[in-house]
Amino acid sequence: MNIFFRELKVYRKSLLFWSLGMIALVASGMAKFAAYSNTGQSMNAILSQFPQSIQTIFGLTGFDLSKASGFISVLFMYIALMATIHAVLLGAGIISKEERDKTAEFLFVRPINRARVISSKIAAGIINLVVINIVTFISSVYFVNYFTKDNSTINYVITLMCGLFFLQLMFFFIGTAVAAINNKSRTSASIATSVLLFSFILTFLININNDLKNLKYLTPFKYFDAKDLLATGKLDVIYVSISLVVVFVMIFMTYMSFANKDLND
Amino acid sequence: MNIIETKKLTKYYGNSPGIIDLDLSVEQGEIFGFIGPNGAGKSTTIRTLLGLIRPTGGSATIFGKDVVKFSPEINEEVGYLPSEVFYYDDMRAIDLLKYSGSFYKKDQKVIAKRINDLAAYLDLDLKKKIDDLSYGNKKKVGIIQGLLHQPKLIILDEPTGGLDPLMQQRFFALLKEENKKGATILFSSHILSEVQKLCDRVAIIKDGKIIKVERIDSLIENTNKRFKLETAVKVDKSRFTGLTGISDLVITDNSISFLYRGKINDVTKIIASLNLTNMLVEEPDLEEIFLHYYATD
Numbered sequence: 001m002n003i004f005f006r007e008l009k010v011y012r013k014s015l016l017f018w019s020l021g022m023i024a025l026v027a028s029g030m031a032k033f034a035a036y037s038n039t040g041q042s043m044n045a046i047l048s049q050f051p052q053s054i055q056t057i058f059g060l061t062g063f064d065l066s067k068a069s070g071f072i073s074v075l076f077m078y079i080a081l082m083a084t085i086h087a088v089l090l091g092a093g094i095i096s097k098e099e100r101d102k103t104a105e106f107l108f109v110r111p112i113n114r115a116r117v118i119s120s121k122i123a124a125g126i127i128n129l130v131v132i133n134i135v136t137f138i139s140s141v142y143f144v145n146y147f148t149k150d151n152s153t154i155n156y157v158i159t160l161m162c163g164l165f166f167l168q169l170m171f172f173f174i175g176t177a178v179a180a181i182n183n184k185s186r187t188s189a190s191i192a193t194s195v196l197l198f199s200f201i202l203t204f205l206i207n208i209n210n211d212l213k214n215l216k217y218l219t220p221f222k223y224f225d226a227k228d229l230l231a232t233g234k235l236d237v238i239y240v241s242i243s244l245v246v247v248f249v250m251i252f253m254t255y256m257s258f259a260n261k262d263l264n265d
Numbered sequence: 266m267n268i269i270e271t272k273k274l275t276k277y278y279g280n281s282p283g284i285i286d287l288d289l290s291v292e293q294g295e296i297f298g299f300i301g302p303n304g305a306g307k308s309t310t311i312r313t314l315l316g317l318i319r320p321t322g323g324s325a326t327i328f329g330k331d332v333v334k335f336s337p338e339i340n341e342e343v344g345y346l347p348s349e350v351f352y353y354d355d356m357r358a359i360d361l362l363k364y365s366g367s368f369y370k371k372d373q374k375v376i377a378k379r380i381n382d383l384a385a386y387l388d389l390d391l392k393k394k395i396d397d398l399s400y401g402n403k404k405k406v407g408i409i410q411g412l413l414h415q416p417k418l419i420i421l422d423e424p425t426g427g428l429d430p431l432m433q434q435r436f437f438a439l440l441k442e443e444n445k446k447g448a449t450i451l452f453s454s455h456i457l458s459e460v461q462k463l464c465d466r467v468a469i470i471k472d473g474k475i476i477k478v479e480r481i482d483s484l485i486e487n488t489n490k491r492f493k494l495e496t497a498v499k500v501d502k503s504r505f506t507g508l509t510g511i512s513d514l515v516i517t518d519n520s521i522s523f524l525y526r527g528k529i530n531d532v533t534k535i536i537a538s539l540n541l542t543n544m545l546v547e548e549p550d551l552e553e554i555f556l557h558y559y560a561t562d
Binding site for chain 2: 002006010102104105106108110112262263
């Protein structure tokens with residue numbers, strides 16, 4: 001338990017800042033919605049004038065932006081990006097920092113096996129993910145309510161947050177796996193972030209180019225696309241299953257690679 | 266029983282060897298020196314023993330238990346002080362040491378008392394943040410975290426850097442005391458005088474291989490002593506003929522210098538017959554012995 005509490009303490013400041021960032025993102029996003037709807041003009045009409053590719057890049061296609069649900073769907077793309085960057089950095093950092101900061105020689109000469117160290121760190125990491133998720137949920141509900149007085153979206157927001165949590169878990173464990181496999185602790189965070197950016201960009205490419213739609217299984221962002229979630233109102237069983245497989249494979253790789261790793265500085 | 270035993274222990278980093286076929290045994294209760302220059306494989310051996318890195322060949326046991334399989338169990342009774350200490354900078358010394366102690370099964374109250382005793386002995390302010398400590402004071406934190414659980418085996422990897430002579434003396438006294446209480450010590454160093462001061466036996470390592478394991482005293486005994494004599498008149502070289510074990514004989518007007526290895530009585534008989542004004546017999550220091558092993562490749 002000592003490592004678990006130690007990690008919570010180490011990350012509490014970073015968690016605070018990420019939470020504030022998330023609140024700011026949701027607040028400013030919804031404030032824009034309020035501004036748009038106050039102009040009295042139809043947002044949809046204006047935005048439909050934009051070239052298709054621009055609309056796609058900003059994730060505007062297929063949403064009715066005159067409704068709060070449509071607006072938060074657009075915002076979800078940015079929320080997901082922010083939450084997954086947090087998750088992947090957290091995952092890579094929490095595992096690699098002992099080597100990076102040369103404290104591995106302190107921690108791993110204690111009478112504790114490596115798997116237990118990893119478990120404590122993962123547990124502390126998941127607490128951080130949950131906090132970010134709850135903060136996102138509460139601020140979404142609050143600001144949607146504040147700017148639109150529209151209470152009908154709460155169930156939809158819950159669905160989005162469930163999707164968000166799967167995204168957070170996947171990228172968190174991609175981070176831990178990268179850190180466990182990679183022997184150069186300093187590069188773990190950037191490798192893990194590259195994986196994230198690659199899948200984010202791939203999502204755009206798939207959205208723009210219909211020929212690439214079979215690649216959708218390669219990017220977790222497509223698993224929980226707000227467009228689909230809004231249409232069906234629930235998570236797709238197949239995508240949830242794939243997510244769970246990704247999570248378990250990454251967990252397995254994290255433990256296996258770390259068990260036999262050379263801990264150098 | 267040997268506390269540490271390695272059999273053909275080998276560690277390659279990719280294609281470059283760290284240690285090759287290392288056979289080492291450290292007996293219970295001894296202070297074992299491990300000397301060699303930087304990059305010879307001292308740290309690699311130690312890190313393998315501690316379970317930080319995995320061997321690519323051979324095996325090693327501590328307390329009779331395999332270091333790969335039983336590393337956590339072994340570490341319960343091992344204290345380690347690395348050459349460079351890096352700790353969580355945001356913690357205060359006392360928090361770090363308590364955190365460190367929290368991993369051991371021993372009574373935490375006993376550990377807390379031990380932390381305070383050691384800090385008082387080493388003159389360390391426990392309330393300071395690690396970040397604000399000088400290199401030498403960080404080293405003291407290192408010493409305390411290595412000894413706070415009263416380990417049966419203490420492993421030290423070039424531990425004296427950053428300690429002033431007074432602290433070094435206290436540190437050595439501390440180690441000797443632990444040793445008296447039954448702790449076995451593995452002391453790695455490239456500073457030979459400190460090994461000489463502390464150790465019973467010593468292994469000399471070079472290029473990942475052990476080239477000699479010897480008792481410190483016999484290592485010194487079996488080597489040459491340097492004699493420097495001053496005489497009232499010039500002595501003829503022939504006085505020393507017939508003496509076996511003499512070398513490097515230089516005679517000038519009123520001084521004689523030579524290296525001697527053999528029975529002391531034989532050489533003193535000859536010296537007694539000379540008209541001496543002064544005499545000096547020097548032990549070779551480990552430095553010279555060491556160079557001897559390193560020069561003969």
